[in-house]
Amino acid sequence: MKAPPPLLLLLLLLILATTLLYYFSVIKGSEVCTMILVCVCGVGLYFCKTVWVNPWQIRMKLRAQGINGPTPSLFYGNFWEMERIQASAALKNTAKDDEFVAHDYTSTLFPYFEQWRKQYGPIYTYSTGNKQHLYINHPELVKEMNHSISSDLGKPSYITKRLAPMLGNGILRSNGHLWAQQRKIVAPEFFMDKVKGMVGLMVESGELLTRKWEAYAESQGGKMVEVKAEEDLRSVSADVISKACFGSSYLKGKQIFSKLRTLQKAISKQSFLFGSHAFGLSSTVQKNKIEVLEKEIDTLIWEAVKERERDCQEDQNKDLLQLILEGAMNNDVDRDASKRFIVDNCKNIYFAGHESTAVAASWCLILLALHPSWQARIRSEMAQLCGPTGTLNADSLPKLKTVTMVIQEVLRLYPPAAFVSREALHETQIGHIVVPKGVCLWTLIPTLHRDPDIWGPDVNDFNPERFANGISKACKLPQVYIPFGLGPRLCLGRNFALVQLKIVIAIIISKFTLALSPNYRHSPTYRMIVEPGHGVYLLIQRCGDE
Numbered sequence: 001m002k003a004p005p006p007l008l009l010l011l012l013l014l015i016l017a018t019t020l021l022y023y024f025s026v027i028k029g030s031e032v033c034t035m036i037l038v039c040v041c042g043v044g045l046y047f048c049k050t051v052w053v054n055p056w057q058i059r060m061k062l063r064a065q066g067i068n069g070p071t072p073s074l075f076y077g078n079f080w081e082m083e084r085i086q087a088s089a090a091l092k093n094t095a096k097d098d099e100f101v102a103h104d105y106t107s108t109l110f111p112y113f114e115q116w117r118k119q120y121g122p123i124y125t126y127s128t129g130n131k132q133h134l135y136i137n138h139p140e141l142v143k144e145m146n147h148s149i150s151s152d153l154g155k156p157s158y159i160t161k162r163l164a165p166m167l168g169n170g171i172l173r174s175n176g177h178l179w180a181q182q183r184k185i186v187a188p189e190f191f192m193d194k195v196k197g198m199v200g201l202m203v204e205s206g207e208l209l210t211r212k213w214e215a216y217a218e219s220q221g222g223k224m225v226e227v228k229a230e231e232d233l234r235s236v237s238a239d240v241i242s243k244a245c246f247g248s249s250y251l252k253g254k255q256i257f258s259k260l261r262t263l264q265k266a267i268s269k270q271s272f273l274f275g276s277h278a279f280g281l282s283s284t285v286q287k288n289k290i291e292v293l294e295k296e297i298d299t300l301i302w303e304a305v306k307e308r309e310r311d312c313q314e315d316q317n318k319d320l321l322q323l324i325l326e327g328a329m330n331n332d333v334d335r336d337a338s339k340r341f342i343v344d345n346c347k348n349i350y351f352a353g354h355e356s357t358a359v360a361a362s363w364c365l366i367l368l369a370l371h372p373s374w375q376a377r378i379r380s381e382m383a384q385l386c387g388p389t390g391t392l393n394a395d396s397l398p399k400l401k402t403v404t405m406v407i408q409e410v411l412r413l414y415p416p417a418a419f420v421s422r423e424a425l426h427e428t429q430i431g432h433i434v435v436p437k438g439v440c441l442w443t444l445i446p447t448l449h450r451d452p453d454i455w456g457p458d459v460n461d462f463n464p465e466r467f468a469n470g471i472s473k474a475c476k477l478p479q480v481y482i483p484f485g486l487g488p489r490l491c492l493g494r495n496f497a498l499v500q501l502k503i504v505i506a507i508i509i510s511k512f513t514l515a516l517s518p519n520y521r522h523s524p525t526y527r528m529i530v531e532p533g534h535g536v537y538l539l540i541q542r543c544g545d546e
Helices: 007-027 031-063 079-095 111-120 139-147 157-167 176-190 192-196 199-219 229-246 250-268 284-312 320-330 335-370 372-389 401-413 494-511
Strands: 123-128 131-136 225-228 419-424 428-430 433-435 440-444 512-516 524-526 530-532 537-542
Touching (some): 031 123, 031 131, 079 111, 111 123, 111 131, 139 428, 139 440, 176 192, 176 320, 176 494, 192 494, 229 494, 250 284, 250 335, 320 335, 335 401, 335 494, 335 530, 335 537, 372 401, 372 494
Antiparallel strands (some): 428 433, 524 530
């Protein structure tokens, strides 16, 4: 599709409109036309400044510092070029469908980033509409950007606006004082001492899954059977976050999780990451669907909150929901704002607390199914540590070295969060670069995790052994390993997610041997996080039934 007319045509149309209005207002003496003339000139000047002048000035400031990038069109920036590159990559990927798994999916999901990186280097600028972006994949600059405690850097406003139905103004998308306030409430609940207290719940939820699979395998005569694993893994993760943080079972929150998942897919269809053009227009039908889902989720969460509020009057043990309730009450705000504070943070924790962990568990099982020797190593380790009962506890978890290595390698190859993104809320400096106000900064995590100069020539291979001596020895520059981000915006649920992953993977592998089903199609897909695009089809068999 051809890009819209250039600036010259826009100016000619503005001049023509102004001339006509001038004729009717001055020569014909119409006061109404005079007012219209003033309005048209004002809107035209504002439009030119917003769409052309401001982005052009920002690009000039960046180029003066030696930062180049693809040439943008007037209204759409580089969006059409991104669409063209994406379409070309999709055709190449379709031609390779019969070939199996390449772990380097960045050239398929984000081919424009890879093409421009090869053309302009690890630092370049591009635009979408009137929004200017700065791509940074230089290790030292990434480290400085992520460790910045300045309020000058925040979450990109145009993206968080699109994610508002999903996350409200909770901790994942807020900035400044509100973010700091929410972090103060939420962070302590995920400190390691609190997470250790959740180990029993995690083991219980993991064993519910294995019992379900055991019953299914037994019904098939103990033979190897196919399971579609991702929904079961979501159920486990959702059950854990519900019980540990909200005092309810997964069954009670099932509607919330289901609708959040539907909403996640609906938002992802809008190309929320970069938008379609400068004006952010999208399908009215899709917008209505998102609005309805948002209202339904908010209502369900508020009902759960009120129920928990009644329970808390009799229960002295404070869970995360009770802390959020107290935090809202301690804020000097009206009832509506307090309700919004509670619902938004519940949505953030419901989504981030179970979706990312479930997806990471899916990738773990897929890669272990491809590498049975690592299954055997985990099984052997579990037998040594836990004996014939195979029961895990908080003391045995740190000793699961093999499981830890596998998880670290899976998160290197398939980090659920594909990006670190920030916006310069004020002009700020990162290393030698002065970043103008309004510029969005992007770091593509999988690219950092696959740099052969940092990780070695086997960078695209599954090799957990590289983490045998910890992250600091796994690569030349440990600061580039950022599956949970870095600095103040480090994922609050990191400890929670890692402990849950260890437990779930260890329990499953200790009881089953895994292989990939012929129905599995390897297709990493970006839906706010990088997930298996066509499901997780596994062949499972109980250990001892072989």
